[in-house]
Amino acid sequence: MEQQQKKEMGEVTTLYHEFETWTVNTGGQTIHAKRMPGFFRTFKDRAQLAMWLPFFFLPYLRWNGRQAILFDVDHNQFHFFNLTVLPQDIWMLSLILLVAAMTLFAVTSVASRVWCGYFCFQTAWTDWFTWLENKIEGNPTARRKLDDAPWTFDKLKKKAIKHLAWALISLLTGISFSIWFVDAFDYWNKLLHLQLPLVGWVVLIMFFFGTYLLAGFLREQTCLWLCPYSRIQGVMTDSQTILPTYDYTRGEPRGKLRRGGEAVAQQGDCIDCFQCVQVCPTGVDIRNGQQLGCITCGLCIDACDVVMDKIGKPRGLIRYASLDELSGKTKKEMYQHPRTLVYIAIILLALGGIVWGLTHMGTMALKVVHERQPLYVLMSDGSVQNKYDFKVLNKMDRDVQIKVSAEGGVANQLIVGADKLPLARHGKSTSFTLFVKAPAKSLGQDVVPIQFRVESVEDPNVFAEYTSKFYGPKR
Amino acid sequence: MSDKHNAGDVPTTGHVWDDDLGDYINQPPKWWMLGLTASALFVVVYFIYYPSIPLSMSGTWTKGVAGWTAISEMEADMSVVDEVRGKYEAKLKDMTPAAILADNDLTEYVTRSGKVLFGDNCAACHGTNGVGTHDKLGLFAPILNDDDWLYGGTIDAIHESITGGRQGMMMAHEGMLTEAQIDTLANAVAAGKPTSTPLYAESGCAACHGDDGKGIMAMGSANLSDSVWRFDSSVEGIKYTIKHGVNAGTPESRSAVMPAFQAAGKLSDAEMKKLAVYVYKFGGGQPGAQ
Known part of the structure; x- marks a missing residue:
């Protein structure tokens, strides 16, 4: 009886033909990604800062004696430099959100998850957190060793410093979020005198723990299981979309680099060095093809290029390429991509609506x-x-x-x-x-x-x- | 850790439903068990903190260490409302209705907060927003939105009507005038020209309604020459009024009684002042000598 059931259940599971090679990253083991310099590493660093430094510093900008950009929740007003928008005109916000969503879609349909890889706050904060970890606890090997080591004073010190640094960033994140909605200097004043209103404390504590847990502990698990946008973006791509791809025609059959011999001739360019896996912040193997864990940050491209340079092979074994390109089909032009054109049309319509709204707001x-x-x-x-x-x-x-x-x-x-x-x-x-x-x-x-x-x-x-x-x- | 998910490894209860549905024997997740335990602890804390356990059928119960009651929470909420209203109420307490009307803030406060007061005390006869009510004989209580006032439309006159009440009075002329005379008079009044017939002066109508038929405010007699009617504007309706009078003591008589709210003791002085301002602002209030 029991045998029979087991057999049946086994049959159900094996319906999925990848079952035998299914490896699922459930976060049981922390991913310690290696940091390697390169074009995409630099681009990612700069993109993240360009996107999020304003988040921390823009609220301090003053304009005509008040905060230049302020979503004034206490007075139901939105200030943007000289412009003041009252709740009656907030319908424009829905158009702005539409533009944002459609831009995300359009960019994704052209170059896949650009947002995830280079701009998303989850990616950015996780990257900063792991950068700190790298500075304090050392490289991935040292970190794994430290994790397994017994609790010594040295380990305690390193861990304490790391968590303190994380907590500081988290606190600053909570504060920076709050001061988009209330006067920044007034907020600091109240915070330092511990006189924030209840809602202020709740928001600060939520953002503190949210940042600390999501960027410090959940990390890539957020992208894999929590984030709805990663799934939405997954369906935005098609065979015309360029994304970091392993060129299997060139790379396979993969094998360890050997000195001379006939085998070399029959081997692909991939030397199975696992550098691409080790640098991946979500811990996927790009050589398995496009997958939901891939946030298309291009760090594997950097890693692979370094290796290709070393073994004297041309760069680009892993590169931004579309599925069409890999399967040898002729490349289609932008205007032949109706999906992108529809997104752009919607963006233009929404922008037109915003412009109309701003010019017809009245006094x-x-x-x-x-x-x-x-x-x-x-x-x-x-x-x-x-x-x-x-x-x-x-x-x-x-x-x-x-x-x-x-x-x-x-x-x-x-x-x-x-x-x-x-x-x-x-x-x-x-x-x-x-x-x-x-x-x-x-x-x-x-x-x-x-x-x-x-x-x-x-x-x-x-x-x-x-x-x-x-x-x-x-x- | 990379989990190999193999359903076959987990033991089942042995029951099989619908041919192939098994039931795993799995420990509930730790977070779930912690949640269950925390919920149970919460119940204990709640029962100690809040009034919760009935002790007998006679309505005693554990009071809870917090001393919380629903009524005290309601009273605390109401005190917030009273605090907002307090500054206005304290101000208008010692003011005359005319002074309240002259103050924009107070007038605003009264017109916004007076609806309940009017609804509870006045609307039964005067209708919501003072539109008047009708009975089978015609208009029962006067419309308060128009500018025709039997006893005066100044703020002080309106206040006086509320505090002291009013009582209309008109004799029943059924036996005193012939049917033909009544018909002539009614037609003249309905046309808005009561003095057009000599009968108006001869029958003594002028004694109350004035030589010109415009009424005498001190007596509360109706203006017979304008387009606003106290009871009924049709010839038949006017004839009925002439025949049976107002408050004439017979069952057929029309009735027109405004109770005296001061004597009734139901409303405070401040409330009556507020009502006067509220009614004045319906749109028919008349500026008076202050």
């Missing part, structure tokens, strides 16, 4: 709500009165004295209460109530449209309009 916004109960009031002189609730949003940085006028509506109408209007406060919505009174005789039909215009007393270019309705008795 003021108006909402007028007609009173529903009662819809209208009959007055003693035979006129009809309607009540309107006004909400004026002043998007500028100064308070404005406003006046109200109306177009359309009823002949000889009168706006009651327009002589004492409140100041339209900047960055806020100001509400007030007005009545419109019109002779019943002039009212041609039950409902007539009426267009209100609110404008600044000083500057008629600062205005907003809203079309509402004027109601009279049924006739």
Whole structure:
């Protein structure tokens, strides 16, 4: 019975023909990747810094006496240099996110996981963390030895220094994230006096532990099991996409380098030195072909090129190449790649929307709500009165004295209460109530449209309009 | 560590469902067991910290070391609301309704917070937002949105109507005037020209409604020449009013009674002042000599 079951289960598992060679990196053993200099190593270092140094330092930039870029959550405003965006215009954010997503897709369809390999915060922070580890604990061999060694004072010291350095970066990460949302200097002041609000502490602690755990311990496991974008990007690539690839036609059959002999002639260029595996930050073997563990950082290309130089073979056994190129098909041009073109079209549309939004944001916004109960009031002189609730949003940085006028509506109408209007406060919505009174005789039909215009007393270019309705008795 | 996943290595319970479904004998993961233990500990801590265990059927229970109760939490929340309102309430307590109306901030506060007060105390007769209510005889309680006020539409007059109440009064003329006379009068009033018939002065209407038919505010008599009607604007409705009067003591009589809220003691002085301002801001309030 038991035998039978085992056999059946075994059969199910062996449905996957790779089963015998399946090696799954579940993080049971820490990957200690070797750091080798090279073109992609340099590119990765610079790309990461270019992407993320602004994250740490940009919030300290001041502009006209306030933070240049600030997602002011306390006041529901977004400041970008001279520009202030209020929540009403935040729909543009969705377009910005769309541009970001589509750029990710477009780049991925052309050159695979460029984001993962050179820009992603997980990649960057992990890289910085392991760089520190390398400095403090030594090269991968030394680190593995240290991990297995018994606890001595020396080991304790090295580990303590490393974790302290990690913790400092994590703390700085949490602080840097927070100061995009509140004034940077004010935040530091409150932090140093331990007077942050509760939400501030929660965010800081979450980011501290998040960074420390994800970059310090989970590392490549994040890319393998946690990150949804790695999977999304996986399906963005096709046979036209270039990505770090092992040229199996040139490399196979692989074998150890031997001095002379006939065997040399029948061997491929790959000398099975495992340098490409040792430098890989996610611990994959690129020679197994494209796989989900590969973040396409190109570090294996650097490693392989060094080896090829040493054994006097041409570089590029591992190189950026498309599947088409490897299988000997003719290379297609960019314009023959519809997938990329669609992404670019969407990007352009979204950018157009953002430009339209930024140029049509206006300085003021108006909402007028007609009173529903009662819809209208009959007055003693035979006129009809309607009540309107006004909400004026002043998007500028100064308070404005406003006046109200109306177009359309009823002949000889009168706006009651327009002589004492409140100041339209900047960055806020100001509400007030007005009545419109019109002779019943002039009212041609039950409902007539009426267009209100609110404008600044000083500057008629600062205005907003809203079309509402004027109601009279049924006739 | 690179795991070779071979399902065949794990022992099963021996049961087989649907021909080939087995059930592994696996230890639950450590994190799961830790979570279970932590949850159990949490329950113990919770039961000590919060009121939780009923001790008898008579409603006693363990109080919990924290001394927390739902009502105290609600009261704490309400005190926050009171704190926000407090500065306004303290200010308007000693002010006259006219002074409150002159203060933009306070008026804003009252118009925003008065809805509940009006809904609880006034809307039953005057309708939501003061649109008036009707009974089978016509308009039961006056509309408060228009600018026609029997007893005056200044802030002080409105305040006085609330505190002291009002009682309309009109004699029933059924036996005093003939059907034809009533018909003539009703038609003249419905046309908005009560003085067009000599009967208006002869029958004594002018004594209350004024020589010009515009009513006398001190008495609360209706203006018969404008387009706002207290009860019913149709000729039949006007005839009914002339015949049966208002508060004339008969079952047929129209009724027009506004209770005196000060005497009723239900509302505080501040609340009555707030209501006066709230009603004034419906759109019909009239500026008065202050």
